[in-house]
Amino acid sequence: MMGRVSACTPLISWRGAEPDEVVPDDPLIWNGKLSDGQQLASDRVKQAILENKELLVWAVCGAGKTEVLFEGINAALTAGKRVCIATPRTDVVLELGPRLKAVFPDIPVAVLYGGSEDRHLQVPLTIATTHQLLRFYKAFDTVIVDEVDAFPYTADESLQYAVRQSRKDLSSMIYLTATPNQKWQNECRSGKRDYVTIPARFHRHPLPVPAFKWCGNWEKALKKDTLPPAVTQWIKKRLDNQKQCLLFLPKIDKMEKVLAILREHHLKIEAVHAEDPDRKGKVQAMRDKEIPMLLTTTILERGVTFPNVDVAVLGAENRIFTESALVQISGRVGRSAQFPNGEITFFHYGKTESMVKARKQILKMNDEARKKGLIDY
Secondary structure, rough: OOOOOOOOOOOOOOOOOOOOOOOOOOOOOOOOOOHHHHHHHHHHHHHHOOOOOOEEEOOOOOOOHHHHHHHHHHHHHOOOOOOOEEEOOHHHHHHHHHHHHHHHOOEEEEEEOOOOOOOOOOOEEEEEEEEHHOOOOOOOOEEOOOOOOOEEEEHOOHHHHHHHEEEEEEEEEEEEEEEOHHHHHHHHHHHOEEEEEEEEOOOOOOOOOOOOEEEEEEHHHHHOOOOHHHHHHHHHHHOOOOOOOOEEEEOOHHHHHHHHHHHOOOOOOEEEEOOOOOHHHHHHHHHOOOOOOEOOOOHHOOOOOOOOOEEEEEOOOOOOHHHHHHHHHHHOOOOOOOOOOOEEEEOOOOOHHHHHHHHHHHHHHHHHHHHOOOOOO
């Protein structure tokens, strides 16, 4: 992130006056309309920013979290505040950059990630990976951390330290996630953490609820070059109906074994993982409907949207499939207003606490959305 740094490398910090940026009044240019759930969260975000408070936005997958930030960022910029949106993953930074430049066309925006050319810009609005915040000390009046539950942020205390250090003493902090960890969930429920939920998607349909399907010892079946009958039937039904689907697996070697079995009958099926050099190409081919089925590790659990897919997890009992991962995977289904329904299936060789908690969280959000009148179906 900073290149090679040794103990004798001088690190220089700036203590001078803040750069004097002239920001136009009300710089937001956006004609979209928020749903009722989004509007409530947007008002709370704006209030927290203006009052220099902390707020967690607990929003279901596909709720439209980015749009919820627009009014708050607008208020901060109008008040002369410096704003940073930080996220653990580079691909999210690259996606957010153009979206925010489009709605704040008269505001200079820095987009920071490894190798970015914007790293020396002092601007009112910065979008950065959490790694890049190691460059900043008490620089921002408002810090917004998107996907606060995502790897590597959750596992790396130095990144959490970087985010804290980048804030001014008097500042606001907004956290966004669909899947807060258990500690944060408990703090929300006990009143120790200020939060707002968006329990429904903008299209007013409920979240698809995972079905649990026991499939026996699937790893043993793989060793015999076969798949469990329940899994084979699930795949055949989708291929016959020309319904695109994703199949998540816990390990690359298991995924490649499943791919070899399926390719005997369906040559166009592909597999993708974090180290795959053609990862972006395969994801795009799936978007373009050139691939009927994509096998994947947890790399596609978040940050990708295919409008009309069914999703299954094979080996949902594996410990890599945490409550958070399973909620995110379930969130790949039914995101589009044109295709708001879809099926999510957990194939397992024994139910786990994570599976049960994931389904419980989804049911709870649907229940809350119904009570608040945010879903129609």
